[in-house]
Amino acid sequence: MDTAVTAKKKWWAGGYSPFNVNYGKLMMWYFLISDAFTFGALLISYGTIRFSSTSWPDPNEVFRSFPGMGHANLPLMFVSLMTFILIMSSVTMVLAVHAGHHRDKKAVAKWMIFTIIGGIAFLSCQAWEWTHLYHEGAWWGRNPFVNVDGTAATTNFTNFFFTITGFHGLHVTSGVIINIIILINVLKGTYEHRGHYEMVEKVGLYWHFVDLVWVFVFTCFYLL
Amino acid sequence: MEHTQSAEVLEPVHHDSSTSVIWQTFWILLAITVGEVGLAFLHLEYGFMPRMFLNGIFIILTLFKAFYIVARFMHLGSEIRNLIMTVLMPLLLFVWFIIAFLYEGHSWKNLRKDLAPGTKVEAPKVPNAEHEPHH
Numbered sequence: 154m155d156t157a158v159t160a161k162k163k164w165w166a167g168g169y170s171p172f173n174v175n176y177g178k179l180m181m182w183y184f185l186i187s188d189a190f191t192f193g194a195l196l197i198s199y200g201t202i203r204f205s206s207t208s209w210p211d212p213n214e215v216f217r218s219f220p221g222m223g224h225a226n227l228p229l230m231f232v233s234l235m236t237f238i239l240i241m242s243s244v245t246m247v248l249a250v251h252a253g254h255h256r257d258k259k260a261v262a263k264w265m266i267f268t269i270i271g272g273i274a275f276l277s278c279q280a281w282e283w284t285h286l287y288h289e290g291a292w293w294g295r296n297p298f299v300n301v302d303g304t305a306a307t308t309n310f311t312n313f314f315f316t317i318t319g320f321h322g323l324h325v326t327s328g329v330i331i332n333i334i335i336l337i338n339v340l341k342g343t344y345e346h347r348g349h350y351e352m353v354e355k356v357g358l359y360w361h362f363v364d365l366v367w368v369f370v371f372t373c374f375y376l377l
Numbered sequence: 378m379e380h381t382q383s384a385e386v387l388e389p390v391h392h393d394s395s396t397s398v399i400w401q402t403f404w405i406l407l408a409i410t411v412g413e414v415g416l417a418f419l420h421l422e423y424g425f426m427p428r429m430f431l432n433g434i435f436i437i438l439t440l441f442k443a444f445y446i447v448a449r450f451m452h453l454g455s456e457i458r459n460l461i462m463t464v465l466m467p468l469l470l471f472v473w474f475i476i477a478f479l480y481e482g483h484s485w486k487n488l489r490k491d492l493a494p495g496t497k498v499e500a501p502k503v504p505n506a507e508h509e510p511h512h
Contacts, residue, residue: 164459172460173388182464193471197478204482207489213421228421233414240410244403247450251399254392354452361450365443372439376417377432 181355185362188324192366195320196373199313208300210310212375215291215298220281232375235278236367242271243364250357253350258339261350265336268360272329279322283315291315314374321370324363331356390455402449409438 164171172179203209213228220231249264290297296311335356344350413435419425426434448454453461490496 164457170387172463173390173457174460175387179460182460186464186467189468190470193474197474200475201478201482204479205485205489207486213417229414229417233410236410237407240403240406243446243450244399247399248396250452251392251396255394358451361446364450365446368439368442368446372413372435376413376435 175351177355178351178358181358185358188362189366192317192320192369195313195317196369199317199373202309202313206307206309208302208304208306210296210298210306211301212377215286215310216282216375218285229375231278231282232371235275235282236371238271238275238278239364239367242268242275243361245271246357246360250350250354253344253353256345256350258342258345261344261353262336262339265332265339265353269329269332269336272325272332272360276322276325276329279318279325283318286311317370318374321363321366324366328356328360328363331359388457398449402445405445406442409442413438 162169164173174182216232217226217228218231219225219227245264245267249261249268252260252264286292291311291314293312293315294308296306296308298306298310300306335352338344338352339350344352416425416431416434420428420431425431453464
C-alpha cells in the first residue's frame with residue numbers, strides 16, 4: 154500500500170474500500186443516518202406543534218424536582234445530572250474503543266462495564282422522572298400543567314414529551330443490552346480470537362448516537 | 378463472516394496512543410452543558426437576555442456539542458472525505474425540513490389567533506367594487 158500518494162489515490166478504481174471502513178461499520182453509519190431522520194421527524198413535529206400553539210407550558214415549572222428533595226424548586230438540576238451521566242458513559246465507551254485499538258482486553262472489559270453502569274444509571278433517572286411526572290398527573294393524554302400565559306394547556310406537551318423521551322429511552326435500553334452482549338463476547342475472548350475489536354467500535358457508534366440525540370432532546374424540551 | 382471482513386483492503390489507520398483528545402472533548406462537552414444551564418439560570422433569576430436571543434445561543438451551543446460528539450467520539454472527523462460526505466450530505470435535508478415545518482406551524486398559529494372566537498373581524502375591503510363590470 155502506497156501511503157505517500159493518499160491524496161491522489163483513486164478510491165473508486167477498485168482494490169480499495171472507497172470509504173476505508175469495513176462493511177459493518179459503514180452499515181452502522183447508514184443505520185444511524187436513518188435513525189437521525191426518525192428522531193429529527195419526531196423533534197420537528199414537536200417544534201411544529203409548539204410553533205402552532207398560542208402558548209406552551211414552561212419547562213422550568215414542569216421539570217423542577219430532584220429525588221429526595223421534596224417540593225424544593227430546582228429547575229434543570231436533575232436533567233443536568235442525567236446529561237452528565239450520559240456524556241460520562243459516552244467517554245467510557247470511547248475509552249473502551251481506544252483500549253480495543255490496543256488489543257487490551259482487560260481495559261476494554263473495564264470501560265464497557267462502566268458504560269453499561271452509566272446507561273443503567275441514566276435509565277434509572279428517567280424511570281424516576283417518569284414516575285414523578287405520572288404521580289403529578291402527567292401521562293399520554295393527560296396534562297396537569299398550565300401554559301405560561303395561564304391558559305389551560307392541551308395534551309400535546311405531555312404526548313410529545315413521553316413519546317420522544319420514551320423513544321430515546323428505548324434506544325438507551327437496547328444500547329445497554331447490546332453493550333452487555335458485546336461485553337460477554339469480550340470476556341469470552343471472541344474479539345481477541347478474531348484479531349480486532351471492531352465490534353466494540355460499532356456499538357460505540359450507536360452509543361454515541363444515543364448521547365447525540367439526548368443533546369438535542371435536552372435542548373428542545375428543557376432549555377427552549 | 379470473518380472471511381468477508383478480512384477480504385477487504387483497508388488503509389492502515391493510525392491510532393493515537395494517548396487519551397488526551399478524549400478527555401479534552403469531555404471537558405468541552407461538560408463546559409458547554411454547564412454554560413447552557415448557567416445561562417438558563419441567569420434568565421430565570423434575573424431575566425438575563427431576551428428569550429429569542431437566548432434560544433439562538435442554546436441552538437448554536439447544541440450544534441457545537443453535536444459537532445464534538447460526531448467528530449471526536451464517533452471518530453467521523455478522522456474518516457476519509459468520501460465517508461464524511463456520505464454521512465453529512467443527506468442531513469442537509471434537515472435544513473428544508475426544519476424551515477418548512479416551523480413556518481407551517483407558525484402560520485397555523487396566526488390562523489388560530491385570527492379565527493379564535495371573539496376576535497374582531499375587520500370588514501374585508503373590496504376596492505373599486507362598484508366599478509366591477511357586470512357580465
